[in-house]
Amino acid sequence: MEINLHGSWYVTILKDTPLGDIHITMTMIMGWVVLIVLSTLMYFLGRNLQVHNISKRQAAAEYIVEALNKFVRGNMGESFDKYIPFIGALFSTAILSNLISLFGVWSPTADLNTELGWALIAFVLITYYKIKTQGIGGYAKGYLEPLAPMLPINIISELATPVSMACRHFGNILSGMVINTLIYAALGLASSALLGLIPGIGAWLGAHIPIFEFGIPAFLSLYFDWFSGLIQPFIFCTLTCMFIKQASETD
Numbered sequence: 001m002e003i004n005l006h007g008s009w010y011v012t013i014l015k016d017t018p019l020g021d022i023h024i025t026m027t028m029i030m031g032w033v034v035l036i037v038l039s040t041l042m043y044f045l046g047r048n049l050q051v052h053n054i055s056k057r058q059a060a061a062e063y064i065v066e067a068l069n070k071f072v073r074g075n076m077g078e079s080f081d082k083y084i085p086f087i088g089a090l091f092s093t094a095i096l097s098n099l100i101s102l103f104g105v106w107s108p109t110a111d112l113n114t115e116l117g118w119a120l121i122a123f124v125l126i127t128y129y130k131i132k133t134q135g136i137g138g139y140a141k142g143y144l145e146p147l148a149p150m151l152p153i154n155i156i157s158e159l160a161t162p163v164s165m166a167c168r169h170f171g172n173i174l175s176g177m178v179i180n181t182l183i184y185a186a187l188g189l190a191s192s193a194l195l196g197l198i199p200g201i202g203a204w205l206g207a208h209i210p211i212f213e214f215g216i217p218a219f220l221s222l223y224f225d226w227f228s229g230l231i232q233p234f235i236f237c238t239l240t241c242m243f244i245k246q247a248s249e250t251d
Contacts (some may be wrong), residue, residue, distance in 0.1 A: 009020075025111075026106040027108050027113065032110045045057060045058075045061035068087065072089070075242055076241045076244065076245045077245070080245070094232070095233045098232065098233065099226070099230075100240060112170045115165070116163075119166040120246070122239075126161065127247075128247075129247035133249070137219070160244065172228055172232050
């Protein structure tokens with residue numbers, strides 16, 4: 001089955017397409033592709049490191065590491081340095097998953113399950129630090145505050161954290177794809193209408209030469225694909241750092 005999204009053809013695998021007892025989807029396949037690309041890139045940047053006379057490749061790798069260290073320590077403090085690799089992996093995976101759609105393939109982040117998986121990992125870490133700080137009894141007691149009848153609301157509030165994190169990222173990516181698709185279709189109709197005014201060959205030109213589809217979609221993708229694809233991972237990782245930090249400081 002093929003789906004036309006903002007001018008690119010995405011080939012998707014139906015959910016009922018099995019490989020033995022395993023059901024393979026395009027999200028899973030492109031997720032593996034993202035991991036393979038990132039692993040290859042990390043190997044390339046991290047091999048043959050030197051102390052003196054470093055290469056441009058090593059300089060780029062050191063810049064990335066320093067920026068990541070600064071980001072995590074700025075949001076969590078140096079006591080959470082052990083989470084630098086996790087945040088770096090989450091950040092890079094999210095960015096590549098978002099931007100890979102520019103190459104005309106399915107983006108893993110177009111599937112809400114991807115963001116839910118990331119959010120659940122963050123939720124487990126947040127819960128771990130709450131229990132570590134308050135103890136199991138203090139953590140359970142928090143669901144009954146300020147009054148016991150607040151238990152259902154407190155549970156919903158707790159579960160809302162991973163759901164909101166996942167839906168915020170997914171919603172922004174999906175909305176950009178939908179808006180781009182609608183604009184692309186509108187530009188095609190506008191091209192047909194304008195060229196259709198030409199006597200004789202106007203209808204043929206309108207059907208085969210969509211003049212408004214050249215250039216304008218590329219300009220719009222600067223925001224919907226590039227800007228949104230970069231800012232959403234930044235927001236997701238910032239919230240992850242902040243929530244874990246706050247959980248570790250709970251009285």
